[in-house]
Amino acid sequence: MPGLSSLFDYKRKFFPADLRAGLSVAAVSLPVSIAYAQLTGVGAIAGLYSSILPLIIYALFGSSRQLIVGPDTATCAVIAAVVAPLAMGDPILRWQLVIITTLLIGGWCIVAARLHLGALADLLSRPILMGLLNGISITIIIDQCAKVTGFKYQTMEFIERVYTLPSYITKIHIPTLLVSLATLAILIGLKKTKPRWPAPLIAVIIITFFSWVFNFEQFHIAIIDTISAEGLPLSSWLNFDLGAAREIVVPSINIAIISFVSMMITVRSFAAKNNYDTDANTEFLALGLANIAAGLSQGFVVSGTSSRTAVNDANGGKTQLVSIIAAILIGLVVLFLLKPLAYIPICVLGIILIYSSWFLIDLRSIFQLFNRDRDAFYLSLSTLIAVLAIGIIPGMALAVLLGLFLFLRKIFRPTxxxxxxxxxxxxxxxxxxxxxxxxxxxxxxxxxxxxxxxxxxxxxxxxxxxxxxxxxxxxxxxxxxxxxxxxxxxxxxxxxxxxxxxxxxxxxxxxxxxxxxxxxxxxxxxxxxxxxxxxxxxxxxxxxxxxxxxxxxxxxxx
The missing domain is CATH 3.30.750.24 (STAS domain)
Incomplete structure (x- = not known):
């Protein structure tokens, strides 16, 4: 427990910076966690649950001083793609499958740590991750277009959604669109004028206040409605079909690898910036325990989050105490401030997801590979096209196979x-x-x-x-x-x-x-x-x- 030993040797001079960073991380995590719960397809409370115990567990077991764990764009999109076909529209079954998947991911990570498989951090090359993140981000943006404009897609496939998108123009709900545009204006305005302020939280507070005052429901603007802290009833688990769980065993391994690889990129980047060492196997164990904690507290899969880690670092966070402070603040919201959250319009969460995903799109870096490393360019572009054309899970599997074949080709016929x-x-x-x-x-x-x-x-x-x-x-x-x-x-x-x-x-x-x-x-x-x-x-x-x-x-x- 490297984090615990760090807390025992805590220096008081770090506390003001850690407190400021903890407040900032909590402010950013609250709206984003609820938004990712919507992306995953479970109740909003699950997003908050995923940002309490996992933060504390990682603070104790992780080797990174800056990393903030929580719901992540890539892993949430992948887990949604896995469980949606199995749930068949049943929200209770979907939440159950998400929890079981999260527990499996945690278990695989702990096994990998025990077997010293930290080298898996290098399994997905940077070109594959570039293509994967761009593909997932574009998929999320197209998916959330329906929520921010008030219509519903008639198909689940990405390509079909893209070419039928113009046909939905007549179905746009104008009040929902206006609320979405107002939210986007707040986000963009704050980014330009006050870049260090928690723009998503401020946007959610402002729009939620107007939702409560003007009763957005009377204008047929969808809101979260009720957020219950009770979670899944025990009776629903008694009727759980174990057969469905078998279908997620193999995908959970894929998600565990994606989660770990993306986390290690963030861990290594901030460790190098702040001049300290981390251990990949320790990180594997910490990620596994964090996901076990998320699953047992009825949350969903967590990973290292680059955006919230950057917020932590920008506000001068020095130690793992930042994660504990943020977890306590989010826990207080769950205990005392759930009712106001029920007035959050769903389109606001959609805009936050689109806004976050937009900054993850980096097509320029992919095309810059064309002159630097032609093989890496084709691999990254193939990953992007595969994710968009055949889906996240099969696209990811195809990308890993292509990367493996490319490696074998270089070994078979080297220079x-x-x-x-x-x-x-x-x-x-x-x-x-x-x-x-x-x-x-x-x-x-x-x-x-x-x-x-x-x-x-x-x-x-x-x-x-x-x-x-x-x-x-x-x-x-x-x-x-x-x-x-x-x-x-x-x-x-x-x-x-x-x-x-x-x-x-x-x-x-x-x-x-x-x-x-x-x-x-x-x-x-x-x-x-x-x-x-x-x-x-x-x-x-x-x-x-x-x-x-x-x-x-x-x-x-x-």
Whole structure:
């Protein structure tokens, strides 16, 4: 519990900044949590529940001093996509499935922490996350267009919603649209004039006040209506169908990975900014326990939130006490201020979601990859298109597969370099300033050798040797990037390569990992032809050995 030890050593001088940051985080979290509850499809109270215990649990178990956990755009959109088809319009069943999914996500994260799988933070590459977040944000904006204008979609699919959107113009509810525009004007105005103020909270307070005074319901403007702190009745759990829960086991693993990866990007960014270290496995455990706390308190999935973490950092938050202060303030709202929240118009929450999602859209960064990394560009763009075309869950799965295939392609067919010496005797890639060494073919294979690329490795070396205009007796291979672990197929393949080079009157020289490679061949009981293979500690010693042997041969000839 790194957070607990930090609180025990708490410095009083941090308290004013932590208190200010805690108030700001609570102010931002309140309206956003309710909005994400609407996005997830559960009661507004669930959003508040998700912002109390999880904050406290993370403050105790997390290793980041700045991170604020809570409902997050990506995870809420994904969990809604998972449970909506299973709930079949039943709000009680939907809430039950959301809770079970949240508990499963927490469980997977705890198991991953126990197995030290913090390296999964690197599973979803930055290009995949860029495409995923852009796709989810655009999906949310189109989805919320119905709530902010007062009509209902007749279809669930994104593409169908987009091309039928113009047909809904005649169904726009003008009073709802006016309230939405007023909310948007407050948000934009405060961002420009008072950027450090909690614009979503202020907008919600102002519009909710007018909703209470003028009774928006008489104008057919939908409001939250009632917010009950009682949660799900016990009787509904007695009738819960476990069969439905089986359908969310695998998706919960996907959501756990997305949640953890997006959280770790925020954790690492703010840790680097504030010059301290974090631990990925500790974060996995903290995220798991936070989601368990969310599920047991009838909330829904939480993750690290970049926007609220930025609010914390901008207000000078120093320690995990910020999360505890924010949780206490939100808890007080649940205890004493639920009735006023019932007057919040649903379109206001829709505008907040659109406003938040708009700033997550960053198509420029995707297209900037075109000139920097063409493969990353196509991967990111494919993820974006897949999420929009076939849905969040299948699109995400397809993106991960594409990323895996791209990685495997680079391993199967990596780049390669022919090496030589420059005028100063330094080894570089062959160029105008670097010349090949007489009687030497020096080669680097830019990938670890495995059972599925050893055949290609052998084929490339033999092809390049056969195409060389001059015969090369010495074939020097840079062994450091290629030999990373003992693979029986690889070591056997090297023996076969030695035999092929023997026919061509060539000697193979493995430069680097001399002792390790000799031990691997001995352990595998592979008897190499010692007249046609040599081991050296590095490339420079290999070149020196070759030149010495050639010089000795010349003297013997003379």
């Amino acid at each position: 390669e370099q022919l090496l030589g010496l420059d005028d100063n005797g330094l080894i570089h890639t062959l160029s105008r300033h670097t010349k090949p060494i007489p009687n030497v073919f020096m080669y680097r294979f830019n990938s670890p050798l495995t059972y599925f690329n050893i055949a290609y490795f052998k084929r490339r070396i033999l092809t390049l040797i056969d195409q060389s205009p001059k015969h090369c007796k010495w074939i020097i291979i840079d062994a450091i990037p290629s030999f990373t672990y003992p693979d029986m197929s690889v070591l056997t393949g090297i023996d076969e390569l030695v035999q092929s080079l023997k026919v061509r009157d060539c000697v193979l020289v493995l430069a680097g990992r001399r002792g390790t490679l000799q031990r691997w061949f001995n352990d595998m009981d592979i008897n190499l032809d010692k007249n046609h293979i040599e081991f050296t500690n590095d490339l420079y010693l290999a070149v020196r050995m070759v030149q010495s042997n050639d010089h000795a041969a010349e003297l013997a000839t003379e």
